[in-house]
Amino acid sequence: MTDTRQxxxxxxxxxxxxxxxxxxxxxxxxxxxxxxxxxxDHLGLPFGTVDVLQDQDLRQGIKEYSDWPTVPQLYxxxxxxxxxxxxxxxxxxxxxxxLVGEPSA
Amino acid sequence: MAAQxxxxxxxxxxxxxxxxxxxxxxxxxHYAARVVSASFAGMSRVRQHQAVYAAxxxxxxxxxxxxxxxxxxxxxxxx
Numbered sequence: 255m256t257d258t259r260q261x262x263x264x265x266x267x268x269x270x271x272x273x274x275x276x277x278x279x280x281x282x283x284x285x286x287x288x289x290x291x292x293x294x295d296h297l298g299l300p301f302g303t304v305d306v307l308q309d310q311d312l313r314q315g316i317k318e319y320s321d322w323p324t325v326p327q328l329y330x331x332x333x334x335x336x337x338x339x340x341x342x343x344x345x346x347x348x349x350x351x352x353l354v355g356e357p358s359a
Numbered sequence: 360m361a362a363q364x365x366x367x368x369x370x371x372x373x374x375x376x377x378x379x380x381x382x383x384x385x386x387x388x389h390y391a392a393r394v395v396s397a398s399f400a401g402m403s404r405v406r407q408h409q410a411v412y413a414a415x416x417x418x419x420x421x422x423x424x425x426x427x428x429x430x431x432x433x434x435x436x437x438x
Contacts, residue, residue: 286425322405323412323419324426339428340404 256313266329269296269302271354273327274316276307283307286338290326293338293345298357360423365390365415367436372414383427391427399432 266272271294277283279291294301306313306325313325320327322335328335330353335341344350362380369378369392376396383389392411399407407430412419419426 286427321409323415334405336405336408337428340408340420343404356410 258311259319261312262315262319265302265304267332270331271297271299271301273289273303273326274306274312274329275303276305278305279303282314283299284325286324287326290328290338290341292327293341293350296345297351297354299354360387360418362390365392365426368416368418371406373410377433383425384438388423389425390423391429393429393431395433396433397433399430401410404430409436 273287273290273294275282275284275287277287279295282288282291291303292346304312304316306316316325316327317323322334322337324337325337326341328337328341335344335350337354341350344353360386362382366378366380370376373394373396378395379393381391383391394407394411399410402410408428411428411430412425415423415426
């Protein structure tokens with residue numbers, strides 16, 4: 255499990271915006287993941303995704319890493335931001351845009 | 360899982376919580392909850408949600424598949 259923790263460390267620090275999700279951006283396998291992708295698409299910045307359905311260690315490991323029982327989970331600059339409900343609240347309030355920064359023109 | 364069970368678990372852990380539950384799909388499996396508690400004051404959104412998840416324990420992501428969650432601190436206007 256420490257191995258998984260190190261893998262997650264590496265993932266969240268090497269991607270400015272990283273979403274742990276079920277499925278892929280084109281084919282999300284869950285409504286919450288689909289909503290998270292829609293929000294990230296609106297922000298207009300590049301983001302990475304990890305499909306936890308492809309990796310049982312990560313699927314369990316990310317829950318322990320973040321102390322968060324569900325997927326999707328968003329990380330920005332290595333920090334856990336929240337799940338899709340928090341993403342939606344922060345998107346609507348403008349906080350999420352502030353957090354990730356403006357897309358470069 | 361029944362809506363009143365979800366509410367009871369949350370209120371057991373957060374006694375002052377005002378809990379509103381909506382059954383989103385009518386299937387007893389997809390819920391939205393709004394939890395308002397003064398105990399959330401000073402906590403980040405993540406910590407507020409974690410407090411609710413802690414109240415639900417291992418059910419979250421298990422027998423309780425989907426819970427759309429919103430947390431808030433009571434505003435003076437409504438309390």
